[in-house]
Amino acid sequence: MIVVMEPNATDAQVEKVTKYLEKHGFRVNINYGDILKVIAAIGDKRILSPQIIASFEGVKTVKQIQEPYKLAGRTAHPEDTIIKFNNGVKIGGKEKPVLMVGPCSVEKDIKSLLEIANAAKEMGCEFLRGGAFKPRTSPYDFQGLEERGLEFLAEARKQTGLLVVTEVMDTMDIPLVNQYADILQVGARNMQNFKLLKALGHIKKPVMLKRGPAASIKEFLLAAEHIMYNGNPNVILCERGIKGYDNDFSRNTLDIAAVPILRKYSHLPVIVDPSHGTGRRYLIEPMGKAALIAGAHGLMYEIHNDPDNASSDGAQSLDLNMFRDVTKRFNKLIGRIDYDNKNGI
Amino acid sequence: MIVVMEPNATDAQVEKVTKYLEKHGFRVNINYGDILKVIAAIGDKRILSPQIIASFEGVKTVKQIQEPYKLAGRTAHPEDTIIKFNNGVKIGGKEKPVLMVGPCSVEKDIKSLLEIANAAKEMGCEFLRGGAFKPRTSPYDFQGLEERGLEFLAEARKQTGLLVVTEVMDTMDIPLVNQYADILQVGARNMQNFKLLKALGHIKKPVMLKRGPAASIKEFLLAAEHIMYNGNPNVILCERGIKGYDNDFSRNTLDIAAVPILRKYSHLPVIVDPSHGTGRRYLIEPMGKAALIAGAHGLMYEIHNDPDNASSDGAQSLDLNMFRDVTKRFNKLIGRIDYDNKNGI
């Protein structure tokens, strides 16, 4: 931790800060400049919030030097985390990127879901995604089928062998969702629902954490840290777009650079969601490809057998014909990336 | 709802959209322009998400015309909501603005809390605020005393008569917090934790909803709508700063204009938090005054008997001497606003 004192800070103020830091187990160096004094506090005391030091009289700013996400960060855990499933599917590291597809919400009619799941299976996708519990900005929008939706997903898994990704919105629902899901998803608006993160630390199944719509990379990794610190190391990160400057042409700004950044500073797998990340059907293909070539461990995108009559987010779903076309090209790109990985590029 | 078709949209595409709208109870007008066709869909069908219409082929954009927050908005509820407490305190409308003060977190030592509460009482504040459950960005930060903190707050209320505002972070904790609090607070990061909002719709006590760090006014009012739609009309809105372009000089950008905007478009009371809204002690006074003069129904700010040793957010807390000075000036301003309201300005 670097503490910069105000130009006119007194010796007594400097001493008060250094005493406090030493009491909390830091080793302290003072660097005397012409105008400013800078205190370097050395030691791995993540427990001490910079906000507290910032409250001392005479302190100008406090800069945290060390990564505050010990478990999610790569420094103390250099090798990639690879999440493995019973059917042999793997996510992370240098494994082949995975495809997670399905409708935004599971609909009342199980036939739709099965038609979608069969198309997904046919195109080589590994995961079926679908919301049974839906976080909706407006209370007047469809809120999801809840348990019945989970049953439908389980039935589709049984028939196709696809693994199931679905959202959990509340600590109370964890036992239920945990029964059905292969990956439990935390939605973007819940990225800092700390009670939910903590509770998901106590289960064993992988958790896919979506980045909040205005979260920094650091906040994102600290949210993952909450889950890991409470006992569950199986966290998958999902970039799904942040709020940008445009509402006319896309819903969010998909931050593709988050992929190589997260891969450099964290060992956790990184998935990209070009459907929510853009809100536009025609952007799924170019942004999905961009994510894959930038190093994503997989894509999650929305497909629907009848997007015009979907109960949510039809505008960002591919219909099944478009899905087959786009996925064929994703698979081709994935093949080339694999080829280059093996043969050097 | 206004549906703008693409320049090259076919008649069949226009018809498909109009049929769908009519099937869902809208009356439809088509406005033929030279280049674009515009469909005006008339009717109060909040249930139909614009996203669904946007998914039809040939649709360029969909613009929602009517306020989607029927209960929180002023159109259908023109008179101000005033929240009344048993001890006669009122929040909202033209009532005298209230002051809510206390430490960020309730600390292990009840003496501190009582010292703070007595100072608050002495300065005429109406509410004691303090976190027993703390949402913390990092799992390594202090997470709150939980039930013991609530007991301390209740003891302080008993001794001073101050009303208690405290945060609830999870649906599971509602019964417990509801026992102790006079106002249950929803934190900014939980503004779109829809399960929590829904569950708070089923209690009777007032809920203070903090605006999310990147929430639009519309998203904020829709979050209030979730609580109201589920049965609880006693919602207080709290502006607490949004993410801006600066991290060096303040933690957030306090959006003072949200006060007159919310007062114009909603009937709910509006509180402002200049402590979280700025993250700097010296900004509490000018920003608190700015909020009051712009029409806030109250302020919430952090005070601590020993900010340098506070377990959280010392940098944005006033010590008790500063608190007395600043609050004296807030009270003076409140008196003038009252005087002007009565005597015309």
Added chain:
Amino acid sequence: MIVVMEPNATDAQVEKVTKYLEKHGFRVNINYGDILKVIAAIGDKRILSPQIIASFEGVKTVKQIQEPYKLAGRTAHPEDTIIKFNNGVKIGGKEKPVLMVGPCSVEKDIKSLLEIANAAKEMGCEFLRGGAFKPRTSPYDFQGLEERGLEFLAEARKQTGLLVVTEVMDTMDIPLVNQYADILQVGARNMQNFKLLKALGHIKKPVMLKRGPAASIKEFLLAAEHIMYNGNPNVILCERGIKGYDNDFSRNTLDIAAVPILRKYSHLPVIVDPSHGTGRRYLIEPMGKAALIAGAHGLMYEIHNDPDNASSDGAQSLDLNMFRDVTKRFNKLIGRIDYDNKNGI
């Protein structure tokens, strides 16, 4: 400057950085932590960009410690800058806040401008503002009367004694605008038009610099520094709203906290523009008051004798009746602030 090396940085890499810093006149301290090495570079070398050090191998991050705006900052210039005009008007320090009013654009008809100027004079305003050169997002919008507009402003000054504030958009126009204006304004979209800033450093008249729509406080002060560094110390800062999360209810987010922040860290006067800052007529009064009570040295707002037929920005202009009402209340508030300053608050 604080240079944090990567955990695995080699001694040779550390040495390369320290050599380079020493060669450029810094005194260097190395602080050895358990994981990271931190180099503190001491010395007032504003000339060395942190970006350059960041490019060395093994460097993790570089944090600039010292304020990079030596002339605009308060550290080396503790007393307030007060701008004085020939007619006795002053802006800055503890002087009475000033009011700058007028139409967004100067219109073709000089009678309108004179009617507006007379109303402004009558209400005690000190400045007439009006655009002769208009920066317009679209080339299809009215671009301003140019020199004829400047002549009209000069005529209004002659008849009323009001001082004139008007925008200069290009280095080529400086000689012309300099002939007519009492204050030359730099628009928000030109805040980082460095050639223009530089050229305005070579004139003597005060320059009012508007904050860019996404500028940080630091970028804003550095823009002022460009003008001052080139020879003109008479810079007035103007907060006019930043891009926020809302387009439905306001055009920009007026950052009122910028006022006390700029007053603490800079000695320059600070004006607030609640017309552009909100884009809504009804917000001018509450936001103007908020700015004044937070310490603004003046307000700039738009008025028009016929806003519905204004050639630009009618939606954020007061008509003359509203102007008189609102300004009466601004003057009352200014009187109270003055009273409190003199009598202690």
Added chain:
Amino acid sequence: MIVVMEPNATDAQVEKVTKYLEKHGFRVNINYGDILKVIAAIGDKRILSPQIIASFEGVKTVKQIQEPYKLAGRTAHPEDTIIKFNNGVKIGGKEKPVLMVGPCSVEKDIKSLLEIANAAKEMGCEFLRGGAFKPRTSPYDFQGLEERGLEFLAEARKQTGLLVVTEVMDTMDIPLVNQYADILQVGARNMQNFKLLKALGHIKKPVMLKRGPAASIKEFLLAAEHIMYNGNPNVILCERGIKGYDNDFSRNTLDIAAVPILRKYSHLPVIVDPSHGTGRRYLIEPMGKAALIAGAHGLMYEIHNDPDNASSDGAQSLDLNMFRDVTKRFNKLIGRIDYDNKNGI
């Protein structure tokens, strides 16, 4: 244009608006809803700013329906613009993507520039970029060699045959830069320097317009419209990153989705700058690839023979070895994209 009236708008208010619209050449339809009245104003009157209608009493909101960028938009100009140079190089449409490389600033030593240019030539790049005039946030940073820098660029062109891209910062410098450059670049902070845009409308050479750090797509296209409206159709758009939520891991958020969005709604070529767009050397490769696969017509990135001693932005420049490696892989990807274009994908 769609004008939504307030729920309580009077018939007289509706009539006043409709009269005004009709007077300005619009055809008007009124759509009566249960609560709101909606006026559809039909006609191609780009000249009438929505802000003016918004100022009428009783108006709630005004929504512009038609694209306000007639020349830059694809509606009235469906075929791609392809910019052609004398040496046969082309940018845009389905042409092979181009590579523009070089140092951020042209340095005092011409040998450096020639070394860089030769490496660029050797790797098959088409353009040499380098700043002779440098927009710098701080006046203490290196401001560029000005004319001498332009001469160096011309010399490098002579020796290598590379075309030259360089920035013009001010209307006064246009004649000079126009003598030397093959493409004149407008920097991101000047994207809304309307006088500069207008003046660049009067030259014939292509202009590369960089997107402002907080510009929406619409503002970006309107800036291009200023150049085109004044007579120069040869505009190249350049995405270079917008301000995001992170300063720790990257300088900007590169908005890759802007590529397919701009290609869909405009006919102009789109270049991406992954150096400024990220501010990190290691991100140039993944983000450059992402841009190419998402449809960019070219990349611009910074290279330097000695980044550690560069006078600006070393941290985002590749050294010549890295440059060769990365460019080899860019060329391979470009070849595959070409192959797929020809053979169908």
